[in-house]
């Protein structure tokens with residue numbers, strides 16, 4: 001998918017919501033545990049209920065890997081289900097990989113060929129040759145961690161580097177923005193650091209950004225939009241737990257749909273006031 005196509009989908013759905021499929025056997029409604037593949041059943045119902053309000057889904061690999069080979073089967077099934085039923089959806093593997101080129105080449109095959117994801121999250125800290133194998137797969141994206149949403153992010157990412165005029169996360173963006181293009185490279189910036197988005201935008205005014213941290217982590221959608229939106233929207237805002245675990249009864253999918261709709265309606269308002277619709 002190109003950035004233009006992504007923007008078209010955002011306009012069509014009046015949404016830049018990414019629903020995080022952080023699906024945990026200990027948190028899904030109990031009645032689903034009797035199903036043959038509870039995680040797939042849970043995901044399928046969440047996807048069907050929230051897809052009118054979302055342009056992207058992001059399974060976090062940890063929640064599948066924890067289940068061993070069954071987790072990989074559930075992941076494969078939901079990826080196939082989304083690709084077959086909702087081909088416009090931008091599908092992100094939240095894997096946070098990154099390794100020497102030889103190994104990255106294997107990871108790129110895993111996520112782009114075997115699983116048919118559109119994008120994969122990567123740690124940029126091993127440098128360009130660890131990211132290059134992911135670039136150049138047509139229509140596929142890498143999403144580099146820049147300024148993460150967690151409390152300890154500042155320990156390293158905010159440290160001044162070089163002559164002190166940049167912080168590490170800015171250096172990462174500055175150094176990496178030409179590893180790919182605006183059509184295959186995004187950055188992660190946590191919604192909990194929304195005010196820093198102004199600094200991020202000075203470096204990458206046109207790139208898309210993946211923004212996790214709205215919902216359970218307390219990030220403000222309004223601030224994300226204020227500091228991060230560009231003329232192509234340029235934002236994918238992820239929310240996981242606040243949507244998928246909003247209800248644990250038989251009505252869980254319906255309630256997840258309502259939560260996604262609430263965010264979508266706010267997003268539509270922001271897109272309108274920014275004259276993007």
Ligand SMILES: O=C(O)c1cc(=O)[nH]c(=O)n1[C@@H]1O[C@H](COP(=O)(O)O)[C@@H](O)[C@H]1O
Nearest residue numbers: 060121148149190212215216217239240241
């Ligand atoms: O790469 C990510 O998606 C990510 C980066 C980051 O800085 N912070 C962050 O929370 N995430 C992921 O985004 C999701 C956030 O989930 P919720 O806090 O439940 O909305 C989780 O899957 C996290 O692993």
